[in-house]
Amino acid sequence: SQQGEEDPQALSIQEGENATMNCSYKTSINNLQWYRQNSGRGLVHLILIRSNEREKHSGRLRVTLDTSKKSSSLLITASRAADTASYFCATGDDYKLSFGAGTTVTVRA
Amino acid sequence: EAGVAQSPRYKIIEKRQSVAFWCNPISGHATLYWYQQILGQGPKLLIQFQNNGVVDDSQLPKDRFSAERLKGVDSTLKIQPAKLEDSAVYLCASSLSGGYGYTFGSGTRLTVV
Numbered sequence: 001s002q003q004g005e006e007d008p009q010a011l012s013i014q015e016g017e018n019a020t021m022n023c024s025y026k027t028s029i030n031n032l033q034w035y036r037q038n039s040g041r042g043l044v045h046l047i048l049i050r051s052n053e054r055e056k057h058s059g060r061l062r063v064t065l066d067t068s069k070k071s072s073s074l075l076i077t078a079s080r081a082a083d084t085a086s087y088f089c090a091t092g093d094d095y096k097l098s099f100g101a102g103t104t105v106t107v108r109a
Numbered sequence: 110e111a112g113v114a115q116s117p118r119y120k121i122i123e124k125r126q127s128v129a130f131w132c133n134p135i136s137g138h139a140t141l142y143w144y145q146q147i148l149g150q151g152p153k154l155l156i157q158f159q160n161n162g163v164v165d166d167s168q169l170p171k172d173r174f175s176a177e178r179l180k181g182v183d184s185t186l187k188i189q190p191a192k193l194e195d196s197a198v199y200l201c202a203s204s205l206s207g208g209y210g211y212t213f214g215s216g217t218r219l220t221v222v
Contacts, residue, residue, distance in 0.1 A: 003151075030208060031208060033210060033211075035211075035213075040218075041215055041216075042113075042200055042202075042213035042214050042215045042216050043152070043200070043202075043211075043213040044213070045210035045211060045212065045213075048209070048210050088151055088152075095157075095164065095165070096142075096154060096157055096164075096165055097154075097211065098154070099144075099151035099152045099153075100151050101149075101150055101151045102151050
């Protein structure tokens, strides 16, 4: 299965701190994507990194990909209360994505 | 641009009843997905359409679930008869094609009692 697994399952940080979560997967991929889900809502696409890329940035987000270790990390810098959500990595080929169980991030004011 | 529209937002039914969900993807998105998300878990793909053809329905419980995508645009997902374990959020997503980010709808929260 290409399904990614996020670590940790849950994370609680103070506002202003950085949050880091990791994703590991088992098989070769074409791309890896990160999504955010606020409670009771659909998923929102954050960033896509292709297998030939090592790092991407988008605003306060930084994603790395190490295909030799089959792992990725998502860093959220200077966290805000609005960053409280579940974060999912999704791995796939060019046809479909498989999602992990997610990391629940709580940002305390 | 308008997002992915789903309805209804919530549905409560008794077991053995039937239910249908509707999805309108982003205009021009050829690929449409239905995912099932059980509380505390990640989304699980049920079925994937490319235009109005099925690409992958390997995880769709075909004895009770069915889906169609009319004219390559709107899609409906039906459950008949529903079981207690079908309680979940049903998410519709669309994308331009494979290898692009998905746009998700807000989902339909189904409770089977």
